[in-house]
Structure formats: structure tokens, C-alpha cells
Amino acid sequence: MAPPTRVKTLKINNRDVGARQDETILEAAADVGITIPTLCQLDGLSNGGACRLCLVEVKGSSRLYPACVTRVEEGMEVLTNTERLTNYRRMILELLFAERNHICAVCVSNGHCELQTLAQDLGMTHVHFPYRHPHMVVDASHERFVIDHNRCVLCTRCVRVCDEVEGAHTWDVMGRGMDARVITDLSQPWGTSDTCTSCGKCVHVCPTGALFEKGKSVAEMLKKRQFLPYLKLMREERS
Amino acid sequence: MTPEELDEIATIERETTHQFQHRVSVCVGTGCHSAHSEEVKTALEKEVSRQGLENWCQVKGVGCRGLCASGPMVEVDTAARLYQGVTPEDAVEIVETLDTGSVPRLECPTDLPFFTRQTKIVLEHAGRIDPERIEDYIVMGGYTALLKTLTEMTPAEVIEQITTSGLRGRGGGGYPTGLKWRTVAIAAGTQKYIICNGDEGDPGAFMDRSILESDPHRILEGMAIAAYAVGADEGYVYVRAEYPLAIKRLRAAIIQAERNGLLGKNIFGTPFSFHVEIRLGAGAFVCGEETALIASIEGRRGTPRPRPPYPAEFGLWGCPTLINNVETIANIVPIVRNGGAWFAEIGTENSKGTKVFALTGRVNHTGLIEVPMGITLREIVFDIGGGIPDGRKFKAVQTGGPSGGCIPEEYLDMTVDYASLAQVGSIMGSGGMIIMDETSNMVDVARYFMEFCMTESCGKCIPCRVGTVQMHELLCRIAAGQATPHDLELLEELCDLVKQTSLCGLGQSSPNPVLSTLRYFRNEYMDQLAAKPGE
Numbered sequence: 001m002a003p004p005t006r007v008k009t010l011k012i013n014n015r016d017v018g019a020r021q022d023e024t025i026l027e028a029a030a031d032v033g034i035t036i037p038t039l040c041q042l043d044g045l046s047n048g049g050a051c052r053l054c055l056v057e058v059k060g061s062s063r064l065y066p067a068c069v070t071r072v073e074e075g076m077e078v079l080t081n082t083e084r085l086t087n088y089r090r091m092i093l094e095l096l097f098a099e100r101n102h103i104c105a106v107c108v109s110n111g112h113c114e115l116q117t118l119a120q121d122l123g124m125t126h127v128h129f130p131y132r133h134p135h136m137v138v139d140a141s142h143e144r145f146v147i148d149h150n151r152c153v154l155c156t157r158c159v160r161v162c163d164e165v166e167g168a169h170t171w172d173v174m175g176r177g178m179d180a181r182v183i184t185d186l187s188q189p190w191g192t193s194d195t196c197t198s199c200g201k202c203v204h205v206c207p208t209g210a211l212f213e214k215g216k217s218v219a220e221m222l223k224k225r226q227f228l229p230y231l232k233l234m235r236e237e238r239s
Numbered sequence: 240m241t242p243e244e245l246d247e248i249a250t251i252e253r254e255t256t257h258q259f260q261h262r263v264s265v266c267v268g269t270g271c272h273s274a275h276s277e278e279v280k281t282a283l284e285k286e287v288s289r290q291g292l293e294n295w296c297q298v299k300g301v302g303c304r305g306l307c308a309s310g311p312m313v314e315v316d317t318a319a320r321l322y323q324g325v326t327p328e329d330a331v332e333i334v335e336t337l338d339t340g341s342v343p344r345l346e347c348p349t350d351l352p353f354f355t356r357q358t359k360i361v362l363e364h365a366g367r368i369d370p371e372r373i374e375d376y377i378v379m380g381g382y383t384a385l386l387k388t389l390t391e392m393t394p395a396e397v398i399e400q401i402t403t404s405g406l407r408g409r410g411g412g413g414y415p416t417g418l419k420w421r422t423v424a425i426a427a428g429t430q431k432y433i434i435c436n437g438d439e440g441d442p443g444a445f446m447d448r449s450i451l452e453s454d455p456h457r458i459l460e461g462m463a464i465a466a467y468a469v470g471a472d473e474g475y476v477y478v479r480a481e482y483p484l485a486i487k488r489l490r491a492a493i494i495q496a497e498r499n500g501l502l503g504k505n506i507f508g509t510p511f512s513f514h515v516e517i518r519l520g521a522g523a524f525v526c527g528e529e530t531a532l533i534a535s536i537e538g539r540r541g542t543p544r545p546r547p548p549y550p551a552e553f554g555l556w557g558c559p560t561l562i563n564n565v566e567t568i569a570n571i572v573p574i575v576r577n578g579g580a581w582f583a584e585i586g587t588e589n590s591k592g593t594k595v596f597a598l599t600g601r602v603n604h605t606g607l608i609e610v611p612m613g614i615t616l617r618e619i620v621f622d623i624g625g626g627i628p629d630g631r632k633f634k635a636v637q638t639g640g641p642s643g644g645c646i647p648e649e650y651l652d653m654t655v656d657y658a659s660l661a662q663v664g665s666i667m668g669s670g671g672m673i674i675m676d677e678t679s680n681m682v683d684v685a686r687y688f689m690e691f692c693m694t695e696s697c698g699k700c701i702p703c704r705v706g707t708v709q710m711h712e713l714l715c716r717i718a719a720g721q722a723t724p725h726d727l728e729l730l731e732e733l734c735d736l737v738k739q740t741s742l743c744g745l746g747q748s749s750p751n752p753v754l755s756t757l758r759y760f761r762n763e764y765m766d767q768l769a770a771k772p773g774e
């Protein structure tokens with residue numbers, strides 16, 4: 001019997017690519033410098049395939065596949081940037097912008113925001129859908145951090161980093177559909193949370209200005225994520 | 240429990256029944272229950288005992304007979320007389336006429352196409368046995384299929400029979416059941432689970448509820464057979480908490496089966512052990528989706544996750560898990576009893592067996608029906624359903640609930656099977672069937688289902704969470720006569736986006752009611768636009 005293949009060969013955007021068999025399409029593409037738009041995915045955290053921005057086409061299938069959770073397969077032919085995909089991605093972003101109140105002009109993350117960058121990269125000019133303008137609260141009860149629900153995109157990175165890396169599980173999601181929102185402990189003010197260790201990891205994985213440090217003003221909030229790849233590496237070496 | 244003991248229970252039960260001259264069966268299924276059939280049953284029991292006839296006439300509570308809108312239904316002796324709309328005050332007359340005749344004003348004709356055109360496999364015991372007594376089930380041959388499975392068949396042989404039968408999942412997806420069982424059976428791992436999906440969230444649907452309430456042992460026996468076939472020793476029945484009667488009867492059935500050694504350790508003295516537990520859903524529609532359901536059983540928030548990996552390989556607590564719908568499971572016992580080839584005789588080329596539908600809307604006989612696959616829609620609506628009331632005209636039939644579509648008159652002669660329904664832009668779904676007449680507004684229909692999807696979206700993925708809200712808003716604008724042709728374009732674009740990019744079936748199929756009404760009733764949309772194209 002032939003030994004099991006450890007390396008898979010596939011085509012991404014008509015380029016021949018070799019990848020480890022346990023790699024996702026997203027990782028295999030990144031290895032050769034092809035970027036696929038992502039929002040919920042973050043290296044070092046589990047992937048839920050939630051935002052759908054990383055969807056790619058795979059030849060021979062009418063379905064679209066989330067690159068962040070789909071493993072490479074031998075002979076796969078992947079297209080990551082067709083016109084159809086770009087249209088879908090732009091519409092998904094527009095839906096996000098219309099969902100809550102993203103006002104970049106007064107945002108602490110203006111200029112360093114993943115949502116804003118995605119909009120630029122995808123050539124968004126305006127939002128085609130009616131803005132929802134929901135009434136959203138800002139919770140500034142924590143002594144060092146603030147959450148502004150107006151800017152939250154429900155990527156759940158904060159929920160995952162708190163649970164999987166910090167081990168506190170302070171964050172979770174409550175409510176369904178448009179009522180869904182992230183909560184601390186049993187949906188109580190963040191400042192009253194018994195489980196929060198004030199480590200700040202949630203703040204720094206947040207792609208937008210929804211989570212930020214007190215004292216930062218417009219455009220001043222820079223997110224530092226170096227800890228994640230570092231912790232991931234250290235944990236891998238230990239196991 | 241030994242085979243002899245099983246036989247003995249059946250014999251004793253048969254003899255007890257034979258001691259009675261008469262048997263009065265009162266439906267205690269969902270529909271009749273809510274029409275106060277329990278009170279009718281109590282009144283009949285009182286009357287029988289008042290006349291001192293306890294040893295002459297037996298009063299029984301039985302499961303649903305299907306003609307729910309005419310309830311409470313009472314049957315005298317087996318198939319002799321059927322009464323409809325019975326009240327407690329009728330008890331005296333019913334008991335007095337037992338020997339001599341009938342109560343004409345209550346009579347419900349038993350030769351209605353509603354009864355004669357149905358084929359009962361899944362619901363064969365419904366209306367005939369008391370769902371709260373295991374003896375009633377055993378006397379109908381209950382648990383002999385499990386006995387046969389455990390003592391005469393290998394797991395591979397069981398799967399072979401299911402594959403031969405051509406049975407496909409009744410939970411909506413229509414996936415071949417035999418193939419699913421085989422995948423779980425060959426999946427690596429020593430611990431495996433089986434889950435029976437009784438979340439049934441489609442608006443207006445009550446097929447699974449009725450099965451659980453009328454014949455709970457059928458589900459337990461089917462699950463045990465499935466567990467043996469795939470190598471599982473633990474099972475869960477996931478039932479929504481809104482079904483208290485189903486839960487109560489299922490609980491009672493589990494206890495009875497355990498007491499009799501039909502569930503638990505070393506069933507029938509074989510090495511096979513199987514335990515069943517009930518898990519209650521809190522009423523979120525999305526928890527019927529298999530990965531969300533599994534998360535919910537595990538105690539997590541019920542949201543779907545991307546597949547693969549499928550539950551067959553990575554399911555409950557990461558173990559290979561077989562997940563089947565209640566109606567799918569209810570088909571297992573008859574298939575094992577009569578053989579896969581027998582089942583494959585019923586239905587069409589690629590859709591075998593029967594399907595239970597909850598027939599509702601603008602049709603004369605609403606209720607629960609079981610029909611062979613391949614029957615035409617016309618037969619369902621006009622023969623079984625008795626046509627449209629008030630002399631109105633038929634307009635469309637909606638199948639598949641919020642994931643399905645509306646089928647117009649021109650396809651009335653189409654056969655009911657998985658492929659045909661898909662071809663006309665609807666789906667078999669889990670069995671909801673809503674009949675609409677000429678007064679129904681199709682934009683309203685689409686808006687109703689979109690509202691359902693919007694409020695039931697779990698909120699995890701963006702296209703479904705926000706897309707359904709935007710589509711709903713557009714549909715409201717069209718219905719209010721405020722929309723422009725551009726809004727209609729936007730709606731169609733959104734339908735495409737949400738269908739193609741949503742994470743789970745809820746989002747992916749949420750545009751279907753819009754797409755199918757646009758396909759067949761586009762003029763109704765156009766008529767309601769504020770400005771017509773070109774104006």
C-alpha cells in the first residue's frame with residue numbers, strides 16, 4: 001500500500017499550489033501570497049465560518065466554500081476572486097454597515113479598522129440597503145475598557161479568545177437574529193463581571209472599534225495581536 | 240425479557256380485550272385533545288360504570304385519526320362506527336346504542352376519500368392503540384422487529400434492508416437513510432450515538448408530534464434497531480418543550496420499556512444494550528438543524544456550524560452520530576418486519592414509501608394524512624382534502640414551510656415525490672401542506688415566511704441575520720404599495736445572495752418562498768409596486 005499522502009496539490013486562481021493535507025484553503029492561499037478577505041477568522045482561534053466573506057468557488061461544485069474552514073483536497077481547483085464572489089462580499093459588507101451604526105468619523109479605530117479596510121479593498125462606494133439605525137448601548141462600566149455595541153459586527157472573536165485562550169468565558173452571545181449581541185457574564189454590566197480578568201485580549205482581537213481602551217480618542221486605538229501567534233506557537237510546542 | 244415473555248404479554252392482552260363485547264375508542268391526539276376529548280372519555284367511562292357495564296364495554300384513549308378539525312372523534316368497535324364532534328353530553332346515547340344501532344347525528348362516514356385514499360404505514364397504530372400502554376403496542380406485534388433484528392440479523396443485514404427499502408430522510412433533506420446508517424456504522428470510534436430529531440419547527444406542522452403522541456413505542460423500537468445497526472448504545476430524543484403531551488407519553492414509554500427489559504442492558508438476553516434519554520428544545524427553529532441540535536444537547540448555544548465534518552463522523556461530543564427525523568425512525572419497524580423490498584414497492588422510482596402531511600389552509604378536510612409517494616397534488620387537495628370551501632377557486636399549495644415554495648394550479652397533476660417537487664421550485668420538506676384559494680395574496684405569503692425566517696435566524700452568519708431583515712423590509716414595502724421596480728431588483732439580488740452564501744439550511748432556503756411566488760405569481764408583485772417599470 002502506498003504511504004498516506006502528506007502533501008496535497010491543488011490550483012488556486014490557476015496557480016499550482018502544494019499544501020499540507022491538514023491546511024485550509026485560506027492557509028494554502030496565504031502560503032503563496034494570495035489573500036482572501038476574512039473577518040471572523042483569526043489565527044490562533046477556532047473558526048466558526050460565520051462571516052462568509054472568505055467564500056470561494058471550487059470547480060465542479062455549484063456550492064461556495066468558506067476558505068477558513070474548508071480543508072484542501074488533491075486536485076481541487078479554487079477561485080478566490082471572481083466577479084461573482086466580489087459582488088457577494090461587497091453585499092455582505094453593505095449588510096453589515098446597514099445593520100448597526102458604523103460612524104467612522106468618530107470611531108476610535110478609524111484608519112485601523114478591519115471593516116473599513118475590507119470596504120476599501122472591495123471597492124465599496126455606498127450602501128444600497130436602507131440603514132437600520134438600531135438603538136444600541138455603550139457599556140463603559142469596566143474600569144479600563146469600553147464596549148460600543150453600535151460598532152460590533154458579531155464576529156465573536158472576543159467570545160472565542162476569552163474562552164479558548166484566556167479561559168475565562170466572560171463573553172457570550174445572547175438573543176437571535178438581529179437581536180443577537182455579545183454579553184458579559186449573565187448579561188450584566190461588564191464592570192460587575194466576576195469572571196473577567198481584565199486581560200484585554202478581547203479588546204485587541206476585536207476587528208472594529210467596538211471594544212477599546214478607555215482614554216483613546218478618534219483613530220487612536222491600535223490593536224496589538226502579537227500575543228496570539230506567540231501563545232499559539234508556545235502551546236503547540238508544549239503539546 | 241425473553242421472546243416467550245413478549246408473547247405472553249400479547250396473549251394476555253388479547254384475551255383481556257376479547258372479554259369485552261364492545262370497545263369505545265376516544266381520540267386523545269393533539270387536535271381532539273384540545274377539543275376536550277379527555278372530558279368525553281371521562282363522561283363515557285362514568286356512563287359505562289353508572290350502568291355497571293365495566294366488564295362489557297371498554298373505554299380507551301387512542302392516538303390521532305387524522306380528521307382533526309372534526310374532533311373529538313370516537314370510534315365504536317373496530318371500524319364499525321365513527322362519531323365526530325362528540326361532547327360529554329353524548330355519552331349516554333353512545334353507550335345506550337352500543338348493541339342496538341348508532342347515534343346518526345354524530346356519525347362520520349368512514350367511506351370518505353379522506354380515509355380510503357390514505358395508506359397508513361407510519362400511522363398504522365394511530366387511533367387503534369392506547370399510546371400510554373406498552374401492552375397495546377405489544378399486542379400489535381410491537382418489539383418483535385427488534386427481537387428479529389437482535390437475534391436473527393447482523394448490523395450489516397439491517398442496513399442492507401434499509402438501503403433496499405429506498406427510505407429517504409423525512410426531516411426535510413431527503414438524504415438516503417441506508418447510506419447515512421452505513422456511514423455511521425463504518426465511522427471510526429467505539430462510542431457512537433443516535434439522535435431522533437423531534438424538534439419540528441415548521442409553522443403549521445404536527446406530523447412528528449402526532450407520531451410521538453400516538454405511538455411512542457414505535458420510535459423507541461426504531462431507535463433501538465438503528466442503534467444496533469450503527470453500533471450505538473446511547474440515544475437521545477430531542478423534542479421541543481412545546482409538546483408536553485408527546486414528552487409525557489414518551490417518558491412513560493421509556494419507563495415501560497425499561498421495566499420490561501426492552502431498553503437497557505442486554506436486551507432480549509443479547510449483548511446489545513441501549514439507553515434512551517429525552518432532551519427538550521426551547522423552541523428555537525434553528526435547533527432542528529442537526530449541528531445546532533447537537534450543540535444544544537451538549538449544553539451550548541444552539542447555532543449551526545459548517546459541515547463537513549458531518550455528524551455521521553463528528554457529532555455528539557465529537558463521536559459518530561446518527562441523526563434521523565421522527566417520521567424516518569417510524570418507518571424502520573415496518574421495513575424490518577416486512578423487508579426492504581416490500582417498502583420499495585410503494586411509491587415512485589426515487590421516492591419510496593409514504594409521507595405524512597399536515598393538511599391545512601383553505602381546504603374542507605384539514606388534518607393529518609398519510610399518502611403513498613407518487614400520489615398527485617390534485618388527489619390530495621380535491622379527494623382527500625375534499626376541495627376548497629365556500630365555492631372558491633384553488634390557487635396554490637405551499638409545501639416545505641419556510642424553506643419551500645408555492646405550487647400553482649398548472650402543476651396539480653404532478654406527482655408528489657422529492658424530484659418533482661424540487662423541479663417546480665418547492666421541496667418535500669417535513670410535511671407541512673397549506674392550501675391557498677383565490678383570496679390569498681402571494682406577496683403576503685412570502686412576507687409571512689420571511690418574517691418567520693428573520694425572527695428564527697440564529698444570527699451567526701451575516702447574510703441570513705441581516706439579509707432576511709432587508710428582504711422582509713422590501714416585502715413589506717411591496718405589500719404596502721410603496722416599492723419601486725428597483726426595490727424588486729434589490730429583493731431578487733438579496734434572494735440570490737442569501738441563498739448562496741448563508742451558513743446553514745435556514746438561511747440558504749429562506750428566499751425559496753419569495754423565489755417561487757415570484758416565479759409563478761410575478762404579476763401580483765408587479766401590481767403592488769408603486770411605480771410600474773417604464774413609468
Ligand SMILES: Cc1cc2nc3c(=O)[nH]c(=O)nc-3n(C[C@H](O)[C@H](O)[C@H](O)COP(=O)(O)O)c2cc1C
Nearest residue numbers: 408409410436439440527528529563564567744745
Ligand atoms: C433550519 C433547519 C431546521 C430543521 N428542522 C428540523 C426538524 O425540526 N426536524 C427534523 O427532523 N429535521 C430538521 N432539519 C433537518 C435536520 O438538519 C436533519 O437533516 C434531519 O434531522 C436528518 O434526519 P433525516 O435524514 O431522517 O431527515 C432542519 C434543518 C434546518 C436547516
Ligand code: SF4
Nearest residue numbers: 697699700703743746
Ligand atoms: S443561515 Fe441563519 S440560522 Fe443558519 S447559521 Fe446563518 S444566521 Fe444562523
Ligand code: FES
Nearest residue numbers: 049051052054068
Ligand atoms: S473568515 Fe471564513 S467565514 Fe468569516
